[in-house]
Amino acid sequence: MSRPHRIGALAANPSFATLRRSFDVYYGDPAHEARMVALYARFLRPGGLAFDIGAHVGDRVGAFRKLGARVVALEPQPLCMRVLEVLYGADPDVTLVRAACGAREGVVALHVNSANPTVTTASSDFVAAAGGAPGWEGQSWDRTVEASMTTLDALIAEHGVPAFVKIDVEGFEADVLAGLSQPLPALSFEFTTIQRDVSYRCLEWLAALGAYRFNLSLGESHALDEWMSREDMAARIAALPHGANSGDVYCVLDN
Numbered sequence: 001m002s003r004p005h006r007i008g009a010l011a012a013n014p015s016f017a018t019l020r021r022s023f024d025v026y027y028g029d030p031a032h033e034a035r036m037v038a039l040y041a042r043f044l045r046p047g048g049l050a051f052d053i054g055a056h057v058g059d060r061v062g063a064f065r066k067l068g069a070r071v072v073a074l075e076p077q078p079l080c081m082r083v084l085e086v087l088y089g090a091d092p093d094v095t096l097v098r099a100a101c102g103a104r105e106g107v108v109a110l111h112v113n114s115a116n117p118t119v120t121t122a123s124s125d126f127v128a129a130a131g132g133a134p135g136w137e138g139q140s141w142d143r144t145v146e147a148s149m150t151t152l153d154a155l156i157a158e159h160g161v162p163a164f165v166k167i168d169v170e171g172f173e174a175d176v177l178a179g180l181s182q183p184l185p186a187l188s189f190e191f192t193t194i195q196r197d198v199s200y201r202c203l204e205w206l207a208a209l210g211a212y213r214f215n216l217s218l219g220e221s222h223a224l225d226e227w228m229s230r231e232d233m234a235a236r237i238a239a240l241p242h243g244a245n246s247g248d249v250y251c252v253l254d255n
Helices: 003-012 014-027 030-040 059-066 078-088 124-130 152-159 173-177 196-209 230-239
Strands: 049-053 070-074 094-097 106-112 143-150 164-167 186-192 212-218 246-253
Touching: 003 014, 003 078, 014 059, 014 078, 030 059, 049 059, 049 152, 059 070, 059 078, 070 078, 070 152, 078 094, 106 124, 164 173, 173 186, 173 196, 186 196, 196 212, 196 230, 196 246, 212 230
Parallel strands: 049 070, 049 164, 070 094, 164 186
Antiparallel strands: 106 143, 186 246, 212 246
16 A cells, blocks of 8 residues: 555544644655655765654654655654554554653653644653743643653764754754754754744754754744754744744755
């Protein structure tokens, strides 16, 4: 069965009803996928290694594989991992790891949003910031489960140094970077306007690791702005209106 047919079967399965919006957003628009692949082609070459931290339903895994990259994909949510296993479990160039990523190895409490698993998080601060914030009305983190947690350093020790790392973990991004002790060629981390302080912490950590340049992509546009310094990127994020909501900061190490 082809990947589009497998996605269609998953979307039609009542067991995955809470992920149907994710299937529509991340797999339902060929133009969206083409923009995503074109963006990641700036950072990945065939045979290169990519880490997908917070793989969710695996759209980035798919983009990385289209570019011929090998992928290590982390996802702590059992429902999402079942999707990843269906879509990519037979691919020898994809390694699936059911774990969160953070500052140290061990276990972490996941705050689960059963109705909207996309925003399940290991950050209690994220849950608090979303409470009552415009645009986040009706979101409920209704239960907590424990998940295994690894670090970027541990993943590098096991799988090698990645050419690119994508980090999208709902307010836990700075904790993920705190588990990294060496500069990497390129990476991205998600930001939100309800937790700009997390982005500032990410920028500071990366600037301490190496001479990075930074760029911004709003929402799911997969369009970059201009490359800038850490200070300018912090100011750019600070100036965003609340309605910008989220996006990704791209980081490239200067040679």
